[in-house]
Amino acid sequence: MxxxxxxxxxxxxxxxxxxxxxxxxxxxxxxxxxxxxxxxxxxxxxxxxxxxxxxxxxxxxxxxxxxxxxxxxxLNKKMKLPIAGTFVLIVYLLVMEFLGFIIATIALNLVLLLIFRVKKLQYLVLVPLLTTIIIYYAFSNFLMVPLPQGLFSF
Amino acid sequence: MLGLLFEGLKTTFQPQIFFVLLLGVAGGIAIGALPGLTATTGVAVLLPLTFGMDATAALVMLVGVYIGAIYGGSIPAILLKTPGTPAGAATVLDGYSLTTQGEAAKALSMATIASFTGGMTSTIMLITISPILANFALKFSAPEYFALAVFGLSIIASISGTNPIKGLLAGFFGLFIATVGMDPITSLPRFTFGKLALLNGFAVIPVLIGLFAVAEALVQMEKILEEEYAIKTKFKKAIISLKELIKVAPTMLKSALLGTFIGAVPGAGADIAAFTAYNEARRSSKHPEKFGTGVLEGIAAPEAANNGVTGGALVPLLTLGVPGDAVAAIMLGALIIQGLQPGPLLFQKNADVVYGLFGAMLIGNILMLTLGLLGIKVFGKIIEIPKKIIVPIIISLSIVGAYAMNNSIFDIWVALAFGVIGYIMQKIEMPASPIVLAIILGPMAETNLRKAMLMYQGDWSFLYTRPITVVFLFLAVFSVVSSYVRMQKSIKNAAGSEQESNS
The missing domain is CATH 1.20.58 (Methane Monooxygenase Hydroxylase; Chain G, domain 1)
Structure with a gap:
């Protein structure tokens, strides 16, 4: 220290x-x-x-x-994943306005799971889809928060 | 008062309020049970869900999460030897010992009942003490509030773990964050670099989400690839017997009161309460040598104390507008979002909300007890959810949470930036909670100091002519000095024992 x-x-x-x-x-x-x-x-x-x-x-x-x-x-090797994660988040924030919340967040979750080396297909499909859709639904319908729609609006 | 409390209980039993309370307590238990997610993280992540609710429902849900999460931390402490929250760390000692003896069900039931006792005791204390304190605080004006805020800030030194100086530095960083934006008296922009988005300062919620949720996610990523799962331990079904319960009852009550008191001191939180109560139980025990081998008192004391904090921490929050710990600071944020000003006037202007909250805490503790006892068999499953799955979910929730307050992508950047700052702070062993206290108390200190100066026409005499102000300022100096002396002592002790072991 x-x-x-x-x-x-x-x-x-x-x-x-x-x-x-x-x-x-x-x-x-x-x-x-x-x-x-x-x-x-x-x-x-x-x-x-x-x-x-x-x-x-x-x-x-x-x-x-x-x-x-x-x-x-x-500051050692252990920081590899946190740095990678931060980088992924920066890219996510940069592209969110174009892609919209749904596509960007599904991609974000998928990329994170991949860099955590999750291999099970059901996790790779279900976690990004469910997380994003539940959050999107809860915030835009229940709490009336307009999330960025991006170019491809739903 | 009883009439108001009855109204509060009635509010709690309205279907939608009851539903959010149940959701809060159950969600809190799950969050607390996941190692690495603290009560603070839980409340920070779930706070945005309450934006659309009315004030009572929002507070009820958050307090439910708080109660649940502090209790939930004991579950992995007992089953996995990994406390779910820092507050559960003391429970590991005897809780895990019992699990290795196959008595996990007994340990879990003990923790549940102790947590319930702690929560109930402190809620009753909260209900009886806070209206009196609020009445007293009504006499406060700007100089007193300034001194109170300084006292609250001074507490940072004592909660800063091994090195109070580092904690204070973190606190001053928080004070700086709080000054960004328009000056509270003259609306002059400060430290905004001409950026429009910073004119209103950093919004508190994205900063909190960054420091507590994003930073935590980054920390968890470090070990995510080497994650291992504990071997399932077989356990007997027998829960604690009535005889055993009666035996530990005095320890439980004493610890509950101790926890309430520690919680009510601004700055000291559940982790400190748990360890203090554990040490006190061991000190006053007839068989202190048995502690650590799986005695029930060793579970009852920390669990009653850490849930005792829940009610205690709300005493200064509701009566003075000063948060008792990091969770209370977030709840203060929630109150402000709902357009309520925490402090003594809350009891007059929004008695319905306050007593609704009280009612919810009573019912919430009963729900915790029920869910806890029914869930003993299910808990093994919750703690097996891999972090690889949890971390992306936490990050997604953090993003939306930071965004939702002002519908602003800038706020997500703020959360990410503070996530990185919080992560680096953990690396250099600098506590993050002081930043939160400072962000809340800093503007309170500055605004009231400047108002006091206006009251006294530029004369500083209010610092020594008003008795309550003097008392708070004295307490502030005392708290900083005593924590410094304590640090020096512990350094000396450590150096001494090192020399002994070397010789």
Whole structure:
């Protein structure tokens, strides 16, 4: 966790400074009764965030109980499927507006099952179809949520 | 009050309300029983289903899921040695020991009855305490609410596991998320990068669904290819006897009250309650050495306590508008979606909803008991559904859930982004619950601070001249300091024991 903690603190320190920088652009309104402006809260927040991150950095160096796990032990092969899954979801979101909810979601479920190496044909057919149709029916008829229809509307 | 409660019970028995309650409890048990899906995930995934319902039905269903899921977590803990939810982890110790002795039915029935006792006790406490507390809270104005929100935020430190600093950092990240969008007082856009979609800020629901459902799905994917199934254990049919039940009754009641109390403290949830009650039961037992070998108290204590949390967590939610844990935070989101403002006024303006909820909790616990006892033989089947099938379903539900709130594809992107953030946070052992508390409490803190400044014409004196404000601010400082001291102590202990084992 040591490396991870150090990287985490650095990210939060940079993030805090960015918040302070970005909050500079919040123009003050000229309301006479506005005692603390829109930038007050974000700035206080960012300052405490930086202090905490520095604190984490210092305690990480002094904490001898922390396991000396390298960041490479955390980011390892195990992440292959989650990364693949995220990628599939990004593609899904990009094509959903063209394909419409039904086709895109059936495809999404099928692709996910395939990358999970599900081989049974009945699962590959039933899970995508049933999931999509039940969700579509429940949301568009029962809850009146208009899901994207895409080019091929039903 | 009894009259209102009677009306509430009557509401619960309306066919459609009763149906959503039954659906909620049964669905909750199934979700809790699936290892990896927590009560929080369950409530987050099912929340969108309630958008079309009226306020009472929506809350009734969510509270049913909550009750069911906390109980459901004990089932795989007992049968598979894998807790379905973190709250079920303490039940593994004695529950699984009994299963290895062939007494799974006894263990399951014990867990069911203990959960029922915990849920009922805490519901009764909720019904009696919260109207009084709400009455008291009616006197609060902006400075008190600001201090209360700060206190709620300070609790983040104590729920953040081994490293409170990391939890606090997560909390501050949540505070940042909450400031995106128009400033609550002057409507000035903040951190929106000129994007129209961000003008209203990040919608809470997609963020929650991302952090709790999508992130969980990504975590589950890591191990999905090596998934194994536990060997079916044979079990005797005998459930717990009346004599045994009477013997564990005091432990059960004590743990139920302990759980209610822990649940009512903002921030502390079912997992903490379960372990605290388990330790307390062992400490006060005449035969502490037997704990872990399959004693019934070892199941009764954590199960009564974790279901005790369900009622407790709703006390600050309903009376003060401050969520007691992550599930309560999502329910707070649900209340707001329904156009209700959680807090003391809820008891005056929407008494029907509040008492409908109370009624549903009483009936919901009875339903849980019934389903639990009838289901002992079926549970083996639920926990065998492979994750490979569950994960795509969770993802599909998350997508629609994120979309449904504003009919916006942008919100699905938000859910996906927060799913990835939540996944990375799990990797670096940073808790996600603080983000939720911060998103809810951050705007409450900021708005009330600025209102207080308006009230006091720019003078900060409200911070030390109003007694209730002072008390909350003091509690906030105390809670941060004490959790830091606790962390230092545990580091020292760990270092000490390491040295001992080295020498």
């Amino acid at each position: 040591k490396q991870a903690n150090i990287i985490t603190s650095i990210i939060f320190i940079l993030f805090g400074f960015w918040i302070i920088y970005a909050s500079k652009s919040f123009e003050q309104t000229f309301l006479s009764d506005n005692f603390i402006g829109a930038d007050f809260f974000p700035r206080i927040m960012a300052i405490i965030m930086i202090i905490l991150a520095v604190f984490l950095l210092i305690t990480t160096f002094y904490d001898k109980t922390l396991k000396d796990t390298k960041i490479s032990d955390i």
